Amino acid sequence: MAELLTLAEGVAALVHDGDVVALEGFTHLIPVAAGQEIIRQRRRDLTLVRMTPDIVYDQMIGAGCARALVFSWGGNPGVGSLHRLRDAVENGWPVPLRIEEHSHAGLANRYVAGASGLPFAVLRGYSGTDLLHHTGTVATISCPFTGEQLTAVAAINPDVAVIHAQRADRRGNVQLWGITGVQREAVLAARRSLVTVEEVVDTLDPLPGAVVLPWWTVTAVAVVPGGARPSYALGYYDRDNDAYRAWDAVSRDRSSFGAWLSQLLGSTAGFPDGAGSSEVAGE
Amino acid sequence: MSEWTADEMMTVTAARALAGRISCFVGIGLPSTAANLAQRTCAPELVLIYESGTIDTRPRTLPLSIGDGELAIRAQTVVSVPEIFNYWLQPGRIDVGFLGAAQIDRYANINTTVLGDYRQPEVRLPGAGGAPEIAASCREVVVIVRHRARTFVDRVDFVTSVGYGDGPGHRERLGLRGRGPIMVITDLGVLQPDPETCELILMSVHPGVDLDRIAAETGWPLRTHDSLGTTPPPTDEELTALRSLTTA
Numbered sequence: 252m253a254e255l256l257t258l259a260e261g262v263a264a265l266v267h268d269g270d271v272v273a274l275e276g277f278t279h280l281i282p283v284a285a286g287q288e289i290i291r292q293r294r295r296d297l298t299l300v301r302m303t304p305d306i307v308y309d310q311m312i313g314a315g316c317a318r319a320l321v322f323s324w325g326g327n328p329g330v331g332s333l334h335r336l337r338d339a340v341e342n343g344w345p346v347p348l349r350i351e352e353h354s355h356a357g358l359a360n361r362y363v364a365g366a367s368g369l370p371f372a373v374l375r376g377y378s379g380t381d382l383l384h385h386t387g388t389v390a391t392i393s394c395p396f397t398g399e400q401l402t403a404v405a406a407i408n409p410d411v412a413v414i415h416a417q418r419a420d421r422r423g424n425v426q427l428w429g430i431t432g433v434q435r436e437a438v439l440a441a442r443r444s445l446v447t448v449e450e451v452v453d454t455l456d457p458l459p460g461a462v463v464l465p466w467w468t469v470t471a472v473a474v475v476p477g478g479a480r481p482s483y484a485l486g487y488y489d490r491d492n493d494a495y496r497a498w499d500a501v502s503r504d505r506s507s508f509g510a511w512l513s514q515l516l517g518s519t520a521g522f523p524d525g526a527g528s529s530e531v532a533g534e
Numbered sequence: 535m536s537e538w539t540a541d542e543m544m545t546v547t548a549a550r551a552l553a554g555r556i557s558c559f560v561g562i563g564l565p566s567t568a569a570n571l572a573q574r575t576c577a578p579e580l581v582l583i584y585e586s587g588t589i590d591t592r593p594r595t596l597p598l599s600i601g602d603g604e605l606a607i608r609a610q611t612v613v614s615v616p617e618i619f620n621y622w623l624q625p626g627r628i629d630v631g632f633l634g635a636a637q638i639d640r641y642a643n644i645n646t647t648v649l650g651d652y653r654q655p656e657v658r659l660p661g662a663g664g665a666p667e668i669a670a671s672c673r674e675v676v677v678i679v680r681h682r683a684r685t686f687v688d689r690v691d692f693v694t695s696v697g698y699g700d701g702p703g704h705r706e707r708l709g710l711r712g713r714g715p716i717m718v719i720t721d722l723g724v725l726q727p728d729p730e731t732c733e734l735i736l737m738s739v740h741p742g743v744d745l746d747r748i749a750a751e752t753g754w755p756l757r758t759h760d761s762l763g764t765t766p767p768p769t770d771e772e773l774t775a776l777r778s779l780t781t782a
Contacts, residue, residue: 277586277587277601278586278599278600278601278602279586279601279603303663322661323661323662323663324660324663325660325661326659326660326661328562328598328599328600328601329562329563329597329599332659332660333660337657337658340658341656341657352647352661352662353662354662354663354664354667355585355615355619355662355663355664355667356619356620356624356664356666356667359615359619359620360616360619360620362616363616363620374620374624374667375624375667375670375709376666376670378696378708378709378710379670379696379699379704379708380693380694380695380696381647381652381692381693381694382647382662382666382694385652399709400709429603429606429607429612430586430587430588430601431587431614432586432587432601432614433616435614436616460611460612462614483603485606485607489603490598490602490603492598495598495599
C-alpha cells in the first residue's frame with residue numbers, strides 16, 4: 252500500500268490546493284524538505300496544522316502557501332519570533348492568515364481524538380485562559396459520571412500528514428525513534444500520509460521504544476537523506492542550531508526573505524502578492 | 535569572583551527555588567538555564583522534564599530548544615507528546631512547573647500570546663505551548679522573568695496561563711488543581727503572592743538594587759512584605775557552575 256515515490260511525486264500526488272496539511276515534528280525529525288517541495292510546487296490556500304510551527308512553516312507562510320494556521324506554539328525555539336508568521340498575522344502579508352490556536356495539550360489531544368476515530372477528546376485544560384474565547388474547537392463539558400467540568404477539543408483529521416522518519420523498509424513500514432512527538436497520531440488521524448525517510452533498508456531491525464507505522468497505514472514513502480535539516484535525525488545528524496539562529500536575520504524583512512525564496516525556487520514566477528519579490532508591499 | 539550580572543543573580547536565585555524538589559517541568563529559555571544550574575548545585579537529583587517528552591534528562595550542554603537531541607539521549611525515557619501531557623503533567627504528578635512570561639500581572643497571570651488586541655495585535659508572540667496546563671496542573675509554579683515595566687503590568691493583555699485569575703478563590707472556581715505560582719523571580723528581586731489577597735508582593739531585593747527602581751518597573755502599586763529582605767548574593771560555587779553552562 253505504501254508507494255515508494257520521489258518527494259516531488261509524493262507532494263504532487265498527495266498535497267492539493269486547499270488541503271488541511273499537518274507537517275509534524277517536535278523539534279526532531281521536522282519534514283523540512285517536504286515543506287520546501289510544497290513551496291516549489293506552489294500550493295495555495297492550505298490550512299497548515301502543527302503544534303510547533305518553526306522555520307519551515309515560516310517559509311511556507313512567507314511564500315503564500317497558507318490561508319490558515321492551526322498551532323500551539325509558533326516561534327524559533329531559543330531564538331525568538333517567526334517573522335514571516337508575524338508579518339502574516341500582524342499585516343496580512345503576503346496573504347491574510349487566519350489562526351486557530353491551542354495549548355500543546357489541547358492540540359495533541361485533537362490529534363489523539365482524530366487517530367482514535369472519536370469526535371473529540373477530553374482533558375483538563377484551557378480553564379480560565381483567554382484561549383477559550385477565541386478557539387472554536389475548544390468547549391467545556393460535564394463529566395457524565397461526576398458532573399465535573401472538563402474541556403473537550405474537537406478531533407482533527409487532516410487531509411494529509413507529512414512526517415520525516417529515520418528509515419523505512421521496501422514495503423513501506425516506517426520506523427522512527429528519539430523524540431517522536433505527535434507524529435504517530437498525526438499519520439493515524441490523517442486521510443493520507445507522506446513519510447520522508449533518511450534511508451530505505453531491506454529489513455527493519457526492531458528497536459525497543461521505536462514508533463513503527465506499518466505499511467498499511469502509510470500512503471507514500473520518499474527517500475530524502477537530510478530531509479529534516481536543519482532540525483535533526485537522531486542517529487544520523489545533529490540539529491544545526493546556527494541555521495536556526497541565522498534564519499532570524501533572513502526572515503526579518505520581506506526583501507531578505509524574498510532573496511531566500513528566489514534562491515529556493517530559482518525563480519518566483521507564479522508567486523502572487525509580492526511574495527518572493529524584493530519589493531516591499533505597503534505595510 | 536564577587537561581581538555578577540543581574541541575570542546571573544536571577545538565575546542563581548531561581549535555581550535555589552528548586553532545592554528539595556523531586557521533579558520540575560521546564561520551559562525553554564531562562565527556566566531551562568536555572569533548572570540545569572539547580573541540577574549542578576542545590577538539587578543534583580532533580581528530575582527535569584521537558585514537553586518534548588524527555589523525562590529525567592541530564593543534558594551536558596544547555597539545550598537551545600526543548601527537543602534538542604542532547605535531551606533525548608540523556609533522558610531516562612522519552613515518551614510521546616500526548617503522553618507527556620496526559621499521563622505525566624495532567625494528573626498532578628510533577629512538583630514544580632517552571633515558566634517564563636512576556637507579561638505578568640499582579641495576580642501572576644501570564645501572557646505569552648499577544649500584546650494588544652488579539653485580532654489586531656501590536657506584537658504577535660509565540661503563544662501558549664505547554665504553559666497553560668503546566669500552570670494549572672503542576673503542584674506549584676515558579677516564574678522567572680526580567681523585571682521591566684512593559685512586562686509587569688496591572689492586567690495582562692491576554693491570559694495565556696492562569697496564576698490567581700481575578701484573585702482569591704478563582705483557581706478553585708476554575709477547578710485548577712495545582713496551587714499556582716508561589717514565587718516570581720526577577721533580575722531585581724523576588725515576589726510572592728500574599729496568602730490573603732493573592733497579589734504579588736515584594737519579598738526580597740537583590741543586593742544593590744534600588745527599591746524605587748523596582749516600583750518604577752512594576753505596573754501596579756507594589757506592596758512590600760513587612761520583613762523585606764535582601765537576597766543572598768551568588769556564591770562562587772554557583773557562579774562557577776552557571777558560567778560553565780554552555781549553550782548548544
